[in-house]
Amino acid sequence: MFNISDIYTTSPKEFKTALQEKAYQALEALKIPFERVDTDEAITMEDCIQIDNKLEMKMVKTLFLCNRQQTAFFLFITTGDKSFRSKDFSNALKVSRVSFAPAELMLEMLGTKVGAATVFSVILDVERDIQVVFDKEVTEEKWYGCSDGTTTGYMKIETAQILNSFLPYTKHKPIIIEV
Numbered sequence: 001m002f003n004i005s006d007i008y009t010t011s012p013k014e015f016k017t018a019l020q021e022k023a024y025q026a027l028e029a030l031k032i033p034f035e036r037v038d039t040d041e042a043i044t045m046e047d048c049i050q051i052d053n054k055l056e057m058k059m060v061k062t063l064f065l066c067n068r069q070q071t072a073f074f075l076f077i078t079t080g081d082k083s084f085r086s087k088d089f090s091n092a093l094k095v096s097r098v099s100f101a102p103a104e105l106m107l108e109m110l111g112t113k114v115g116a117a118t119v120f121s122v123i124l125d126v127e128r129d130i131q132v133v134f135d136k137e138v139t140e141e142k143w144y145g146c147s148d149g150t151t152t153g154y155m156k157i158e159t160a161q162i163l164n165s166f167l168p169y170t171k172h173k174p175i176i177i178e179v
Helices: 018-030 045-055 086-093 103-110 119-123 159-170
Strands: 035-038 060-066 073-079 130-135 143-147 153-158 175-177
Touching: 018 119, 018 159, 035 045, 045 143, 045 153, 060 103, 060 143, 073 086, 073 103, 073 119, 086 175, 119 130, 119 143, 119 159, 143 159, 153 159
Parallel strands: 073 130, 130 175
Antiparallel strands: 035 153, 060 073, 143 153
16 A cells, blocks of 8 residues: 655655755745645556645656757656657757656756656756756646655645746746647
């Protein structure tokens, strides 16, 4: 059985990663309200559906992509149920074909392991080497569901707060595409 905690509106008492701690510090500094749950490690789509149901929202899918030379990086945020097609993404941005960035780069640049990619990783991107790209469908949702930088912590925030408060705080200007 997949365990999900009660819903909390405060930061965890102990942090599992530096990124997780910085994410909650940013939310507190910006006075952005959130709801969160602690879970067993979420691995399957069924696990994510249970989290969605508990928080009454839809989890986004966050992909870390790069070009072949690993000189251009993209954090692509799309709906959880949409399949990713590199060609469609590349055409929408008018960039050369991209692929998934290696796990080592994900850990180094995003501060997360595979399965925990999150918009909060841009806190670590002080040089702004990562372009944040949103699927337009995500921007039209009231709620934004995502990882807190771990595979055992998930939260619900108003999408407008991510776009209009959090991203400007990190000095990242998102690109919105239709795919």
